[in-house]
Amino acid sequence: MSLKNLVIGIAIIILTISVVVYGVSTFYEEPKYEDFCGDYRTQEIIETQERCEEIGGMWNSYGEIPKPVNGETIEGYCDRDYTCRQEYETANEKYSRNLFLITLPIGIAIIALGAIVFGLEAVGAGLMGGGVGTILWGVTGFWRFADDWLKFILSLVGLIVLIWLAYYFNRKFSGKKR
Secondary structure, X not given: OOHHHHHHHHHHHHHHHHHHHHHHHHHOOOOOHHHHHOOOOOOOOOOOHHXXXXXXXXXXXXXXXXXXXXXXXXXXXXXXXXXXXXXXXXXXXXXXXXXXXXXXXXHHHHHHHHHHOOOOXXXXXXXXXXXXXXXXXXHHHHXXXXXXXXXXXXXXXXXXXXXXHHHHHHHHHHOOOO
């Protein structure tokens, strides 16, 4: 492979990933923290559990040793964004799962397109690399929410499919049968 083809292939990888990322982001918007918790922060000093829970926060006790602040004993503190942050995390988990389910078939289709349609090595390899990058983008967002058994199954299935595709495409295009 020549240096020109290598550079073209890398550029195609980068641009393929960019097209998918910005294309998906255009039509499927990521949840924003501000939409759940707002960007307004009250200056109110919250010193009681009752008031904290009233505003949707969660009271965190300092335990057996209260903290003295300005000559007063404070028993704990209020995590003001607790409830809205939980709602945001739930929405973010759903978004990440859906993003994974969207990008996985797109990435596989791009890999197949690069392997089947484009005979020019730089273009085919670039598209295949872009497909891999697309899958990685979808997987990385969802991975922190997935259980270990699901990570294992997805990794195993991905490995099996990729090995099968490699054998299939090599047999198809090399003309050799095994």
